[in-house]
Amino acid sequence: MENVITTFRQLYYVCKEQKKTIYDAALDYEVSKGEYSEYQIRMQAAKSLNAMKEAIKTGLKSTEPSPSGMSGDDCYKLQKRFKSENSILGKTAQKIMTYALATSEQNLRMGIIAACPTAGSCGIVPSVIIAYAEDNNISENDQINALITAGEVGRIVSVKMALAGAVGGCQAECGVASAMASAALTQMRGGSAKQIINAVALALKNVMGLTCDPVCGLVEIPCVKRNPFLAIHAVTSSELAMAGIISKIPPDEVVDAMEQTGQLMSPLLKESSQGGLAKTKTAIALEKNILK
Amino acid sequence: MRQSSIIDIISPVMAGPSSSHTAxxxxxxxLARNVYNAKPDKVTFKLYNSYALTGKGHGTDKGLLAGLLGFSVDDYRIKNVFDTEQAKQINYEFEYFEDFNRHPNAVDFVFEGGLNMTLSGASVGAGEILLTQINKFSVNLDGKYNTLLLVYEDMPGVISAVTGIIQKDNVNIASLHCDRSGKGKDASMCICVDGELSKHCLDEVSELQHMYIVRYIKKLES
Incomplete structure (x- = not known):
C-alpha cells in the first residue's frame, strides 16, 4: 500500500510532498485501505456534525438534572452570567465554553450526542468547531473538513494508544479531544499542515498525566466541567501554533510519551474510581447516596 | 488487528453518557437479539462488576433492553425505554453480580422460551463489544461482520465442507473461530464474512449432517 499513514511524521510528509491538506491526505489514505469510500466518510462526518449541532441546541435550553442528580444546570448558570457580563476572552470563547457544557450536560441526560472521540469528551470538538464556524461564516463543507482533520488526529494517536480512560486515563479522552479540536480550529483558520500538527503536539504535552477518577464511576464529575476547560485549552494551542511556535518534542514522540505515561499511571486512576477525586470524603458520601 | 478509521473516532452518534456503558x-x-433471533418468553440480564455498580447511572440497563428490542444506539427512546410499548410486551429482569473473573463490563443474557440460550459478552471499550460465549461454547462475535455461527458434532471434514459451500457464493472469509467441548463431541464455528451469504448457501449448510444450530448473524450498523 502506498503512503501508509500511522504517524504524524508520515502525515506531514504526504501533505508536503503531494501538496495536500490534512483532510485530503487522510481521506485518500482511508479510501486506500478499502473499507470506506470518501462519500461514506463525508456522510458520517456530516451526520456527526449535525448531531453535535442538535445536542448544543437542546443542551442550551435544558436544566434537566442527570439521573444521579449531581449535575445539569451549569450551562444555564454560565449563559445567565454571559448575558450580563462578557468573558474577558471574547465572544467566541464564551460560546465555546457554553457549547461544551451544553453538549456535555446533554450527554449525561442520556441525550443524543456524537462520541468524539468518546462520549465523556463529546463537548470539546463540537464546541470549538461550531462556535468558531458560526462567528466566522465557515461553510458546512469546511466544518466537515475540520471534523475530518480532527478525526485523523484521533486516529493517528489511537494507533499507539487506545482512546479510553481505562487504558490511558483522561489524557486519552478529553486530552486527545482537545488536540483534535485544536487541529480542527487551526484548519478552519487556514493553518498549514505543519501548524496543525504542532497544535496537536502542544495540546497533548499539556494534558499529559491527566487521570480518569470519576466520582461514583459516572461520566459526570469531573468530566462535565472538564469539557469547557479543554475546549479553551484547544484554542490556546491553536493560537501558539498559528504564531509559528514549534513543539520542541516532535508530535510522534509526544504520543509515545503519553502512551508510556498511560502505562505508568496507577490502575486506581484509570476509570476504576478507586483513587483520586473518586475516593475523596465527599465522593464517598455521594456514592452512598447515589449507588443504592 | 484492524486499525481504527476516522469514522470510529468521530462517531457513533449515540444516546449518552458512556460509549462503553450505554452505547x-x-x-x-x-447483537444478542440477532443471535437469539426469536421472541423469548423471558430474558434475564446479569450485569457484572462495573456494569452492575455504575449501570444505573449510565443507563446500562436501559441500553441492554433497548438493544434487545432493536433500538439503535442513537434512538432517543433509549432514555425512557422502560415506558415504551415494546418493553411492556416482554418479560425481563436485571440481576447484579460481583465476579472479578469476569470482564469489568460483562453481561449475560439468559433467554428462556422455545429455545433456551445463554449469551455472555462484554463491552470492551469505546463502544466496541464482544460476545464470547453462547451456551457452553466460546465464540468471538464483535458485530462488525456478517457471521455464520454453527454448532455441530465434531468430526473430520466439517470445516472444509462449510467453507466449500461459502466458496460457491464467492464470498470472502474474514476470520474463522472454532471451539469444541471435546474430541468427537459438540463443536462450534464462527465464520465472519465480507459481504452477504445467500439463502441458498445457508440452506445448504443447514442440510449438512450433524448440524445442531445454524445462525446467520447480521453485522451491526455502525
Whole structure:
C-alpha cells in the first residue's frame, strides 16, 4: 500500500510532498485501505456534525438534572452570567465554553450526542468547531473538513494508544479531544499542515498525566466541567501554533510519551474510581447516596 | 488487528453518557437479539462488576433492553425505554453480580422460551463489544461482520465442507473461530464474512449432517 499513514511524521510528509491538506491526505489514505469510500466518510462526518449541532441546541435550553442528580444546570448558570457580563476572552470563547457544557450536560441526560472521540469528551470538538464556524461564516463543507482533520488526529494517536480512560486515563479522552479540536480550529483558520500538527503536539504535552477518577464511576464529575476547560485549552494551542511556535518534542514522540505515561499511571486512576477525586470524603458520601 | 478509521473516532452518534456503558450496552443487546433471533418468553440480564455498580447511572440497563428490542444506539427512546410499548410486551429482569473473573463490563443474557440460550459478552471499550460465549461454547462475535455461527458434532471434514459451500457464493472469509467441548463431541464455528451469504448457501449448510444450530448473524450498523 502506498503512503501508509500511522504517524504524524508520515502525515506531514504526504501533505508536503503531494501538496495536500490534512483532510485530503487522510481521506485518500482511508479510501486506500478499502473499507470506506470518501462519500461514506463525508456522510458520517456530516451526520456527526449535525448531531453535535442538535445536542448544543437542546443542551442550551435544558436544566434537566442527570439521573444521579449531581449535575445539569451549569450551562444555564454560565449563559445567565454571559448575558450580563462578557468573558474577558471574547465572544467566541464564551460560546465555546457554553457549547461544551451544553453538549456535555446533554450527554449525561442520556441525550443524543456524537462520541468524539468518546462520549465523556463529546463537548470539546463540537464546541470549538461550531462556535468558531458560526462567528466566522465557515461553510458546512469546511466544518466537515475540520471534523475530518480532527478525526485523523484521533486516529493517528489511537494507533499507539487506545482512546479510553481505562487504558490511558483522561489524557486519552478529553486530552486527545482537545488536540483534535485544536487541529480542527487551526484548519478552519487556514493553518498549514505543519501548524496543525504542532497544535496537536502542544495540546497533548499539556494534558499529559491527566487521570480518569470519576466520582461514583459516572461520566459526570469531573468530566462535565472538564469539557469547557479543554475546549479553551484547544484554542490556546491553536493560537501558539498559528504564531509559528514549534513543539520542541516532535508530535510522534509526544504520543509515545503519553502512551508510556498511560502505562505508568496507577490502575486506581484509570476509570476504576478507586483513587483520586473518586475516593475523596465527599465522593464517598455521594456514592452512598447515589449507588443504592 | 484492524486499525481504527476516522469514522470510529468521530462517531457513533449515540444516546449518552458512556460509549462503553450505554452505547456498548445497546450494541450488546442488538447483537444478542440477532443471535437469539426469536421472541423469548423471558430474558434475564446479569450485569457484572462495573456494569452492575455504575449501570444505573449510565443507563446500562436501559441500553441492554433497548438493544434487545432493536433500538439503535442513537434512538432517543433509549432514555425512557422502560415506558415504551415494546418493553411492556416482554418479560425481563436485571440481576447484579460481583465476579472479578469476569470482564469489568460483562453481561449475560439468559433467554428462556422455545429455545433456551445463554449469551455472555462484554463491552470492551469505546463502544466496541464482544460476545464470547453462547451456551457452553466460546465464540468471538464483535458485530462488525456478517457471521455464520454453527454448532455441530465434531468430526473430520466439517470445516472444509462449510467453507466449500461459502466458496460457491464467492464470498470472502474474514476470520474463522472454532471451539469444541471435546474430541468427537459438540463443536462450534464462527465464520465472519465480507459481504452477504445467500439463502441458498445457508440452506445448504443447514442440510449438512450433524448440524445442531445454524445462525446467520447480521453485522451491526455502525
Amino acid at each position: 456498548g450496552a445497546v450494541r450488546l443487546g442488538l
